Amino acid sequence: MTKRLFSKAGLLVLALVTLLLTIGVSQLFKGARVDLTQDRLYTLSEGTHNLLNNLDGKATLQFFYSESQTRELPFLRNYAKRVTELLDEYVLASDGKLKLEVIDPEPFSENEDKAAEYGLQAVPLGGTGQEAYMGLVISNDEDDSKREVIGFLHPDKERFLEYDISKLVYSVVQQARPKIGLVSTLQVNGGYDMMSRQPSGPWMSISQLRQMYEVDDLGTVFDVVPEDINLLLVVHPKELTDRTRYAIDQYVVGGGHALIFVDPNAESDQSGGGMMGGMMMGMGGDKSSSLPDLFKAWGIEMDKNKVLADATLALSVGSPSGRPVRHLGILGLNEQSFNHDDVITSLxxxxxxxxAGAVLQPENAQTTMEVLLHSTTNAMLMDASLFTMLFDPSSLYKDFKATGIEYTLAARVTGMVNTAFPDGRPPEPQPEQAESAEDALIVEEEEEEESETQAKMTKEEEKPVKELPSHIAESTKPINVIVVADTDLLTDRLWVQKNNFFGQEIVQPFANNGDLLINMVDNLTGNADLISIRSRGQFSRPFDKVNELERQAEARFYQKEEELKQQLADTDSKLRQLQAAKEGDEALVLSPEQQAEIERFVQEKLKIRKQLRDVQHQLSKDIEKLGTQLKLINILAVPLLITLIALGYRIARRRKRFG
Structure with a gap:
């Protein structure tokens, strides 16, 4: 039997059976995946799976990748393979709702024209004059006008690759633009500037928001947030009524997302009244805002009487002395202040x-607070009164003493919460009692007019009273709220410069304040599955053993290089000594001793340079040797393991048979 099995015909039959089994297994387990990477790079998150399962339409993913132009760039080729494999996972998980097209836009081809038409970016490849594409186009199969584009899939943004793709798929397939409910006590839509005594236009941050989303102004007094609102944007909630705060509370515990900007000292608040109301808080009244009852229910707090001061991030402003002074309350947050693991602030x-103020979380809080923006440790919380009528910013330093704590300026709050109104909906406000006979007469006349108006209305003209929703005592799912302890960052003066160019207003941003707002809104208007997708691990992981070999080689290289520099210095010193000993015409001619010294140095230089080349060559040999060992392990390990299992199985059977 054994001889027949290992005959030519037997081997041929065995090979054929193996091939058929391989094809059958690959087809049978076509959708099966085993992701052995440390960060599960090839496994879609649960949020992405839920999003794909709930898609209402179909879309086409077109991955434009210049394969023919990047043959000599293994880094880009490896990353393009990573992108392609991830897109394949999307198609597989979508159950037919997505399809993938991988397109090579070769130079002077129709595919290159199509890539340029979509607005993809061609990146130059060194000094060769060649360009490469690696962009993604996602199009709605039923509506060609709905299309999203990633101009170039940069490897540096790999950690957010899944989020970016999921966000665009969701954006292309959803039916309408997200709707934002705006609640603000500030003149975000334009008004009258008390300081310049000129009409002021809408804030640029709100204007660009209206270009991308449908923004509905809800006012500051309402009983319920409309059901079609995808995100509630609250800016400076100063002295909101119980009814309005209750509506915000019920919207959040009912599953709605909210973005809230509060402030201990809103410099744009001009509600103080009087000619100087816009400039002087002390004469114009309180300029702070907070939602203490709601914040307490959400497990956070913000002291509206404290302003965050940071000596490291302080920006320079003018002063009475005429020289620039660093203002402890006007801060320029940099990359060290951002959470690089969150898609909102990563770039x-x-x-x-x-x-600005600081968002704090008590120790007994049941929610999770994820920091988005924070100060340095060279900071403290100062009384807001110190910033009232402040003429000389340098005076703040006499009260400044750093606490060594990083304070939070913006945070995402998630978790299960109870309502801030356990007793239910607040009662309707009662009409105030008349203070005089004249007031009573006015009230009586108004009531008569109202009764007459009611009498004239017919039943057909009467509108049915809409029943208010029932009270929600606790959240049915984790809330998702972002709280920012500053409203001034939305104002134009802190992030854009406006210039008039032949009658046309040119806006030039000098900070990322507008990008921060758009990122927050963009993230929160997505569904819960999209928001749950966080940054992933890096595909290009460090090879620790190779890095260690390189470090050892560099150490030897620098050691030899230092020897060469020392040899050069010694030779130069000896040549100078020999030159100083010569006199007259001999000074113009190299002596035999100098020639011998130069020749000795040249020979020593050649010797050390050879040693340097040997160090580099040995490094390449060590890395190549390590690579060969890994290849042998990868090639032989699995067959060897299978052989050992087969031998163990055979030995066990023989023992059982003869035992």
């Missing part, structure tokens, strides 16, 4: 804030 460069 920001700088954000400017003014007299």
């Amino acid at each position: 920001l460069n700088n954000v400017n804030v003014a007299t």
Whole structure:
């Protein structure tokens, strides 16, 4: 039997059976995946799976990748393979709702024209004059006008690759633009500037928001947030009524997402009244805002009487002395202040804030607070009164003493919470009692007019009263709220410069404040599955053993290089000594001793340079040797393991048979 099995015909039959089994297994387990990477790079998150399962339409993913132009760039080729494999996972998980097209836009081809038409970016490849594409186009199969584009899939953004793709798929397939409910006590839509005594236009941050989303102004007094609102944007909730705060509370515990900007000293608040109301808080009244009852229910707090001061991030402003002074309350947040693991802040460069507060979380809080923006440790919380009518910013330093704590300026709050109104909906406000006979007469006349108006209305004209929703005592799912302890960062003065160019207003941003707002809104208007997708691990992981070999080689290289420099210095010193000993015409001619010294140095230089080359060559040999060992392990380990299992199985059977 054994001889027939190992005959030519037997081997041929065995090979054929193995091939058929391989094809059958690959087809049978086509959708099966085993992800052995440390960060599960090839496994879609649960949020992405849920998002794909709930897609209402179909879309086409077109991955434009210049394969023919990047043959000599293994780094880009490996990353393109990573992107392709991830897109394949999307198609597989979508159950037919997505399809993938991988397109090579070769030079002077129709595919290259198509890539340029979609707005993809061609990246130059060194000094060769060649360019390469690696962009993604996602199009709605039923509506060609709905299309999203990633101009170039940069490897540096790999950690957010899944989030970016999921966000665009969701954006392309969803039916309408997200709707934002705006609640603000500030003149975000334009008004009258008390300081310049000129009409002021809408804030640029809100204007660009209206270009991308449908923004509905809800006012400051309402009983319920409309059901079609995807995100509630609250800016400076100063002295909101119980009814309005209750509506915000019920919206959040009912599963709605909220973005809230509060402030201990909103410099843009001009509600103080009087000619100088816009400039002087002390004469114009309180300029702070907070939602203490709601914040307490959400497990956070913000002291509206404290302003965050940071000596490291302080920006320079003018002073009475005429020289620039660093203002402890006007801060320029840099990359060290951002959470690089969150998609909202990962790619920001700088954000400017003014007299901001700090978001804190008590120790017994049941929610999770994820920091998005924070100060340095060279900071403290100062009384907001110190910033009232402040003429000389340098005076703040006499009260400044760093606490060594990093304070939070913006945070994402998630978790299960109870309502801030356990007794239910607040009662309707009662009409105030008339203070005089004249007031009573006015009230009586108004009531008569109202009764007459009611009498004239017919039943057909009467509108049915809409029943208010029932009270929600606790959240049915984790809330998702972002709280920012500053409103001034939304104002134009902290992030854009406006210039008039032949009658046309040119806006030039100098900070990322507007990007921060768009990122927050963009993230929160997505569904819960999209928001749950966080940054992933890096595909290009460090090879620790190779890095160690390189470090050892560099150490030897620098050692030899230092020897060469020392030899050169010694030779130069000896040549100078020999030159100083010569006189007259001999000074113009090299002596035999100098020639011998130069020749000795040249020979020593050649010897050390050879040693340097040997160090580099040995490094390449060590890395190649390590690679060969890994290849042998990868090639032989699995067959060897299978052989050992087969031998063990055979030995066990023989023992059982003869035992």
